Amino acid sequence: MAKIRLFIEHPLVPGQAVPLDAAQAHYLSGVMRQRAGDQVTVFNGRDGEWLASIAQAGKRGGGLDLIRQTGDQRDPPDLWMIFAPIKKARTDFIVEKAAEMGAARILPVQTDFTNSERIRQDRLQAHAIEAAEQCGGTYVPAVDDLVALSKLLDGWDPARRILWADEVLAGPAETLAGLPAGPWAILIGPEGGFSDAERKRLSSLPYVTRISLGPRILRADTAAVAALALWQSALGDWR
Amino acid sequence: MAKIRLFIEHPLVPGQAVPLDAAQAHYLSGVMRQRAGDQVTVFNGRDGEWLASIAQAGKRGGGLDLIRQTGDQRDPPDLWMIFAPIKKARTDFIVEKAAEMGAARILPVQTDFTNSERIRQDRLQAHAIEAAEQCGGTYVPAVDDLVALSKLLDGWDPARRILWADEVLAGPAETLAGLPAGPWAILIGPEGGFSDAERKRLSSLPYVTRISLGPRILRADTAAVAALALWQSALGDWR
Numbered sequence: 413m414a415k416i417r418l419f420i421e422h423p424l425v426p427g428q429a430v431p432l433d434a435a436q437a438h439y440l441s442g443v444m445r446q447r448a449g450d451q452v453t454v455f456n457g458r459d460g461e462w463l464a465s466i467a468q469a470g471k472r473g474g475g476l477d478l479i480r481q482t483g484d485q486r487d488p489p490d491l492w493m494i495f496a497p498i499k500k501a502r503t504d505f506i507v508e509k510a511a512e513m514g515a516a517r518i519l520p521v522q523t524d525f526t527n528s529e530r531i532r533q534d535r536l537q538a539h540a541i542e543a544a545e546q547c548g549g550t551y552v553p554a555v556d557d558l559v560a561l562s563k564l565l566d567g568w569d570p571a572r573r574i575l576w577a578d579e580v581l582a583g584p585a586e587t588l589a590g591l592p593a594g595p596w597a598i599l600i601g602p603e604g605g606f607s608d609a610e611r612k613r614l615s616s617l618p619y620v621t622r623i624s625l626g627p628r629i630l631r632a633d634t635a636a637v638a639a640l641a642l643w644q645s646a647l648g649d650w651r
Numbered sequence: 652m653a654k655i656r657l658f659i660e661h662p663l664v665p666g667q668a669v670p671l672d673a674a675q676a677h678y679l680s681g682v683m684r685q686r687a688g689d690q691v692t693v694f695n696g697r698d699g700e701w702l703a704s705i706a707q708a709g710k711r712g713g714g715l716d717l718i719r720q721t722g723d724q725r726d727p728p729d730l731w732m733i734f735a736p737i738k739k740a741r742t743d744f745i746v747e748k749a750a751e752m753g754a755a756r757i758l759p760v761q762t763d764f765t766n767s768e769r770i771r772q773d774r775l776q777a778h779a780i781e782a783a784e785q786c787g788g789t790y791v792p793a794v795d796d797l798v799a800l801s802k803l804l805d806g807w808d809p810a811r812r813i814l815w816a817d818e819v820l821a822g823p824a825e826t827l828a829g830l831p832a833g834p835w836a837i838l839i840g841p842e843g844g845f846s847d848a849e850r851k852r853l854s855s856l857p858y859v860t861r862i863s864l865g866p867r868i869l870r871a872d873t874a875a876v877a878a879l880a881l882w883q884s885a886l887g888d889w890r
Contacts, residue, residue: 486866505744508870508873509873509876512867512869512870512873513865513867513869513873513877514865514866514867546868546870547867547868547869547870548821548867548868549867582787587884624889625880625889626752626753626883626884626887626888626889627725627753627888627889628751628752628753628786628787628788629785629786629787630751630752630786631747631751631785631786634747634748634751634752634876637748637873637876637877637880638752638876638877638879638880639880640877641864641876641877641878641880641881642880642881642884644865645826645865645881648865649865649866650863650864650865650866
């Protein structure tokens with residue numbers, strides 16, 4: 413099996429050549445020292461995983477020939493990850509971890525105590541792609557642009573439940589085993605926590621379930637992985 | 652409540668002054684701009700959490716006066732985290748996360764596919780202390796020096812079970828609910844996985860339980876948090 417896994421936007425159809433853009437061709441030939449005839453694994457988020465052979469890879473782009481399909485398309489469960497970005501490195505980690513852990517969509521939100529007024533959506537999306545390439549997934553979660561939490565909740569479909577990892581609840585972690593299946597979103601707060609107004613609103617929403625993540629206060633990136641692990645093992649594709 | 656939490660080695664006994672070394676005094680006065688009379692929270696890993704007032708903090712050290720105990724000593728469950736250090740940043744993260752998630756001891760191991768032949772134990776221990784200060788814990792896990800996995804297993808007490816997160820098992824995550832309580836260790840492999848010899852030995856040990864962490868291949872730092880979350884919620888102090 414080829415060691416390099418590459419996400420490409422193009423449809424993967426037997427017999428059709430797959431074009432490489434200049435960045436992908438440079439990555440394969442310049443960075444990874446691959447030549448024509450070398451094999452790579454590709455996926456596009458829709459058509460499963462394929463073994464492909466490099467037809468050409470140069471400075472202005474290149475192309476792949478598909479050899480055979482090596483894996484089915486595997487979509488994650490219908491789980492979103494909502495988080496408040498703070499420091500760059502930890503924001504990158506949350507996106508990476510959410511992609512690895514099988515979130516279907518990643519939504520950075522601005523909360524009352526979030527300072528960052530903008531994010532680099534393109535950079536975060538690139539992190540999600542890289543995580544999908546690394547973890548053997550065939551799906552890349554979309555990373556949304558930053559939106560205010562209040563606005564997100566204004567337009568929220570109540571059919572999607574929210575699992576709110578509330579750092580104020582420093583008790584035992586509730587078991588998620590009894591919660592209903594279906595569409596969910598995990599909400600992780602910023603490291604300063606939520607404002608009183610936000611807490612009041614979240615507590616009043618019938619589709620929000622508040623859980624504790626144990627007796628210690630977790631950093632946002634730790635809380636994200638821990639909540640994803642509990643959800644995936646109780647309600648997701650780790651069952 | 653004071654915002655600054657400080658780990659100190661000294662016993663915390665009512666009425667006794669607590670000396671600060673030069674680094675701690677510099678942190679309080681030079682970095683955090685605290686002055687005599689300002690309050691901090693301190694813990695030493697044994698005597699719970701205390702509110703203290705700065706008596707003096709200068710270039711050559713200083714001292715604290717204990718005001719009152721504000722929290723009981725809370726030790727984590729008897730859970731060790733064994734992992735193979737690779738890249739510096741991810742090694743730091745694993746130590747930080749293990750401390751936050753309530754591991755009682757952190758054991759870096761050298762495996763057949765681990766390149767790093769030494770670690771900076773003092774630096775990793777400092778990360779564990781910082782994580783304990785941040786997460787509100789009153790306990791700091793000891794970080795061992797690097798030891799070969801084979802040697803660690805040679806001297807292993809079979810009364811301590813090992814939960815081996817095996818990245819080759821890409822299926823549903825087993826439920827940990829039926830596993831016995833008592834002393835445990837979580838074992839996370841290096842990103843290249845374990846060698847055949849290591850896999851054979853681990854598989855043959857009666858105290859090793861092999862689990863999957865879902866259908867995607869997780870990075871070592873993600874796997875560490877995910878396995879800790881599952882263990883803590885099933886067998887640890889998140890129950």
